Amino acid sequence: MSPKLYPRRENTRPDSLPHMFCPGCGCGQVLNYFLRACHELDVKPQDMTCIGGVGCAARIPVFLDTDALHGIHGRTLPWATGIKMTRPDMPVVVFAGDGDALSIGGNHFIHAARRNIDVTCIVVNNLNFAMTGGQVAPTTPLAATTMTTPYGSSEPPFDLCKMAETSGATYVSRWTTAHAMQAIRAIKTAMQHTGFSVVEIITGCPTHFGRYALGTGDPTKVVDWIKSAAIPKTRADKMDPEEMSEGLVVGEFVNTQRPVFYGSTIYESGDNDETS
Amino acid sequence: MASDGSNPQSRVLTGVHFMLGNYATSEGALAAGCDFFAGYPITPANEISERMSQRLPEVGGTFIQGEDELFSIYAVTGASIAGAKAMTATASAGYNHFQEGIGYAVAVEAPCVIVDVQRCRGENFATQADVMQMRWGTDGDYEIIVLAPSSIQELFEYTVRAFNLAEEYRTPVIVASETTIALMRERLDIPTAEEIEIVNRKYTDLSPDEYKPFAAPEYGVPDFAPLGEGYGTIYSINPHDEEGSIDWDPDVYERMYDRLTGKIAKNRDVICQPRSFAVDDADIVLIAYGSEVRPALDAVQMARDEGIAAGLLKLDAVWPVPEEQIKKATAKAKEVISVEMNIGKYANEIERVVAGRVPVHRCTKNRGIIHSPEEIYRSIKEVWK
Ligand SMILES: Cc1ncc(C[n+]2csc(CCOP(=O)(O)OP(=O)(O)O)c2C)c(N)n1
Numbered sequence: 001m002s003p004k005l006y007p008r009r010e011n012t013r014p015d016s017l018p019h020m021f022c023p024g025c026g027c028g029q030v031l032n033y034f035l036r037a038c039h040e041l042d043v044k045p046q047d048m049t050c051i052g053g054v055g056c057a058a059r060i061p062v063f064l065d066t067d068a069l070h071g072i073h074g075r076t077l078p079w080a081t082g083i084k085m086t087r088p089d090m091p092v093v094v095f096a097g098d099g100d101a102l103s104i105g106g107n108h109f110i111h112a113a114r115r116n117i118d119v120t121c122i123v124v125n126n127l128n129f130a131m132t133g134g135q136v137a138p139t140t141p142l143a144a145t146t147m148t149t150p151y152g153s154s155e156p157p158f159d160l161c162k163m164a165e166t167s168g169a170t171y172v173s174r175w176t177t178a179h180a181m182q183a184i185r186a187i188k189t190a191m192q193h194t195g196f197s198v199v200e201i202i203t204g205c206p207t208h209f210g211r212y213a214l215g216t217g218d219p220t221k222v223v224d225w226i227k228s229a230a231i232p233k234t235r236a237d238k239m240d241p242e243e244m245s246e247g248l249v250v251g252e253f254v255n256t257q258r259p260v261f262y263g264s265t266i267y268e269s270g271d272n273d274e275t276s
Numbered sequence: 277m278a279s280d281g282s283n284p285q286s287r288v289l290t291g292v293h294f295m296l297g298n299y300a301t302s303e304g305a306l307a308a309g310c311d312f313f314a315g316y317p318i319t320p321a322n323e324i325s326e327r328m329s330q331r332l333p334e335v336g337g338t339f340i341q342g343e344d345e346l347f348s349i350y351a352v353t354g355a356s357i358a359g360a361k362a363m364t365a366t367a368s369a370g371y372n373h374f375q376e377g378i379g380y381a382v383a384v385e386a387p388c389v390i391v392d393v394q395r396c397r398g399e400n401f402a403t404q405a406d407v408m409q410m411r412w413g414t415d416g417d418y419e420i421i422v423l424a425p426s427s428i429q430e431l432f433e434y435t436v437r438a439f440n441l442a443e444e445y446r447t448p449v450i451v452a453s454e455t456t457i458a459l460m461r462e463r464l465d466i467p468t469a470e471e472i473e474i475v476n477r478k479y480t481d482l483s484p485d486e487y488k489p490f491a492a493p494e495y496g497v498p499d500f501a502p503l504g505e506g507y508g509t510i511y512s513i514n515p516h517d518e519e520g521s522i523d524w525d526p527d528v529y530e531r532m533y534d535r536l537t538g539k540i541a542k543n544r545d546v547i548c549q550p551r552s553f554a555v556d557d558a559d560i561v562l563i564a565y566g567s568e569v570r571p572a573l574d575a576v577q578m579a580r581d582e583g584i585a586a587g588l589l590k591l592d593a594v595w596p597v598p599e600e601q602i603k604k605a606t607a608k609a610k611e612v613i614s615v616e617m618n619i620g621k622y623a624n625e626i627e628r629v630v631a632g633r634v635p636v637h638r639c640t641k642n643r644g645i646i647h648s649p650e651e652i653y654r655s656i657k658e659v660w661k
Contacts (some may be wrong), residue, residue: 013508046506049358062522063509067356070522071513072380075350077343080355082362083503084313085338090358090504111343129518264341269335 005083008035011045016063021056024210024219025122026177026203030095030124031060032127033180033201037187048091049083051076055097055106055131056205065083076105077112080119085263088118091191098125098139102158106138113167113196115261120190123160126205144213146197164198165254171197177204178227179250186252195260202226202248279352280342285334298323299450300428301391302331304435307472310389312355312362314348316370320400320455323417324365331565339412346369349390356386357511358503361439362519366393367455368406369398371413373532378448379414380572382536383488384511385498385658387442387477388433399430399642402455404566404617410450411595417533419540421547422450423593426569428462434592441547445539446497452594454617456567456646484508495538540596548598551590554580555605558587560656563602563626564615565591567646570617574649579656586656594622602629611659615639615652 009017012035021027038045045066052058061068074118076094077135084092101109101123112119128146129135135148139160143152164172175183183201190197204210204222211217213224226248233251236244253261288307296302299547302324305313313332315325325341332339338355342348348364355362364372371392381388394406410422425434438449480487480499489509492498501507510520513533517523540547553573555561560579564572569590575601577588589605591598604614612634614623620640627636639655641647 005556033433046508047504049503056442062512067508067509068510068512069384070510071383072350072376075346075377075380078347078355079357081340081347082312082314082356082360083358086355086358086360106341108347111347112417228626251311263333263338265329265339268302 008039011035011038012063013065014272019061019063022207024204024206025056025221026126027056027060027124027200028207029177029180030057030201031063032120032204033184033187034060034064034122036184037191040184041188041191041193045089048093050246051079051092051094053096053100054128055100055129057095057097058100060095060124071138074100076088076100077105077108077117077119077121081112081115081117081261083235084117084119092119093191094121095117096121096123097129097130097136098123098160099129102138102160102163110163110167113164113169113198116168116170116195116258118194118196118260120193120199122187122190123198124201124203125160125200126203126209128209130205134205134212139220146212147208151164160200161198161253168196169254170195170200170256170258173198173252174202174248175229175251176202176226176248176250177228178223189255193255195257202230281398286467286473287335290466290468293464293466294322294461295464296427296461297428297453298393299433300363300431301365301435301453301458302327303430303464303466303591304405305389305439306331306335307432307466307469308436308439309361309474309476310363310439311335312352312360313337313364314340315349315364316342316345316348316366317371320395320458321365321367321370323458324393328362339614345373346377349374352378353377353381353384353386354465358382361387361443363389363391365393367395367400368394368409371406371572372407375413378420379418380513381448382414382418382420383416383513384455385446385536386448386511387444387446388448389438389451390448391435391451391453393455393458394646395455398456400569401491402617402646403642404452404454404568404645405619405621405642407452407616407618408606408621410452417537419537420450420595421445421447421451421540421593422451425457425594426565426567426590427462428460428561430595431457432464432466436472440473443475444497445543446504446526447540452566453569454567458477469506486517487522490516490532491534495535495542497539534562544596544598545600547596548593548601550598550601550605552605553588553590554585555589558608559610560583560584560586560659561606561609561611562588562613562615562652562656563591563593564588565622568615569616571647571649571652575652575656578649578653581623584656584660597625597629599629600603602626606630606634611632612636613639613655613659615647617646618642
């Protein structure tokens with residue numbers, strides 16, 4: 001009998017495993033979710049281009065058997081736009097850290113949503129800047145301790161999904177690594193969606209956010225914390241805002257359709273010109 | 277048909293025009309096969325974007341006005357990697373924002389064309405002050421190709437050439453335009469499409485199993501593979517080996533940068549095609565680039581009329597430095613004058629190349645105004661006496 005191989009391993013980049021993520025890091029889980037989503041949809045990363053910026057999450061495409069762009073902080077969506085305009089036929093998936101998507105790349109994020117580029121953007125939100133050693137991010141909860149907020153963060157965090165929604169994204173959902181099946185389903189929906197689809201996945205970073213903000217480097221305790229902080233949208237809709245101000249609402253927020261971006265100026269080709 | 281008889285849906289507007297410099301730049305891009313443009317408004321480069329927004333959709337390309345210059349440069353590199361001939365344009369302040377993306381394009385060898393219509397800080401006055409910024413602006417080691425046109429005709433021709441060099445060497449190529457020529461109108465002769473040489477990047481014949489994305493002969497250029505067809509290329513700015521794998525072996529790093537810089541530095545004699553005017557018997561050799569070539573040439577004529585043996589070396593590519601051609605043109609000269617519209621920057625390169633063999637004088641003007649021929653002629657006379 002031949003040894004039983006992990007069935008989704010075929011879509012990982014040859015010789016790239018084991019990955020470099022810390023034990024308990026959510027990036028490994030998101031990589032796994034994506035492989036699973038591809039498997040269930042019967043699509044191959046080989047037929048796509050996957051983009052990472054800089055950071056831990058940005059390394060995910062490096063472990064996928066795919067064409068990839070990597071190594072620049074915050075410019076994933078401009079890249080994706082240029083690629084998509086040139087190859088509208090090819091799926092483009094972005095893996096961005098929360099710092100990548102919302103701090104350095106925040107302006108690109110709102111404009112990508114406004115334009116409704118036909119790209120899937122998976123934001124791996126570990127609530128801090130992990131690759132650089134656990135500094136505060138625009139998503140870090142108020143009062144959380146990080147390497148650059150030693151007395152607690154004085155800045156209120158962004159709600160990425162609300163920002164995506166008000167900026168015009170046509171598919172938006174948030175799940176966590178404590179909601180594996182829902183996250184996989186959301187990635188599948190996003191990949192089948194035409195238009196700018198955003199899946200935010202709250203992930204554990206035991207090494208940094210866990211130790212500094214939560215007082216534990218234990219991956220299971222970090223997942224427990226995520227689970228307790230998550231409020232399903234159905235429940236949140238019935239709660240008063242005060243009560244849930246600290247919580248992370250999970251669920252599907254937007255699923256709609258409107259024309260996708262093809263360039264800044266309206267242009268109708270003269271194909272149906274009577275004289276031709 | 278447009279009023280001038282040309283077909284607006286055609287990429288090449290063959291014929292004689294009286295055209296704005298910025299438009300000529302756009303027409304050069306279209307003639308070269310540009311099919312993607314992203315830009316962010318800035319004077320005095322706006323007419324490039326405006327023309328592209330009008331013309332590109334007509335020929336099946338994409339125009340985007342981005343949210344900033346960072347968008348422009350990264351959308352351009354993304355489009356390029358996906359197979360487009362892509363361009364962006366700005367003026368000096370916007371060029372600062374391009375720097376980061378130029379480093380990426382260099383490292384992953386993404387061909388693209390970048391136009392910098394140089395202006396004085398915050399104001400649209402004439403200058404050549406970015407000549408060093410274009411060479412040394414981004415982080416890390418690199419060589420870059422910068423072409424400096426001096427007329428409307430050259431804005432067209434050098435932009436075509438910029439695309440060709442970008443495709444041939446898989447590198448960003450900069451067109452160093454200037455307020456002077458960008459906002460001027462003069463005669464432009466656009467040849468027929470057949471008369472315009474077009475270079476396209478090479479795509480691999482190898483299968484994904486055999487293909488190595490960054491393997492190339494010594495100082496050579498790797499072949500591209502299309503995206504989304506199983507080649508699995510990683511276009512990372514991080515040090516990478518021939519397979520494209522991110523690799524921190526010092527040997528890999530050294531090898532990568534030897535090739536990246538060597539492919540341009542070792543080909544400088546082919547890339548640079550400077551022109552000499554009356555240098556063979558010249559005692560005084562002027563060296564100029566961009567719009568300063570115009571008054572410099574007049575000044576040479578004035579000197580010759582007065583019996584002073586002056587000549588001019590007109591640079592087309594300012595980077596890489598045409599070292600051999602500068603040495604040759606100055607071999608018999610008694611004096612060299614570097615003519616520039618800035619505080620005197622490229623003069624340092626000329627000094628480096630002539631290495632003390634002949635004195636290098638500086639005829640600089642940093643007042644937001646181009647030199648007059650008389651001013652340059654005065655420099656010649658001062659050096660001569
Ligand atoms: C222009 C630039 N600025 C800063 C950095 C340093 N840097 C590397 S990763 C990172 C932040 C990573 O945070 P995030 O995007 O949230 O990803 P994570 O590592 O948490 O997955 C930063 C600031 C960089 N590489 N480039």
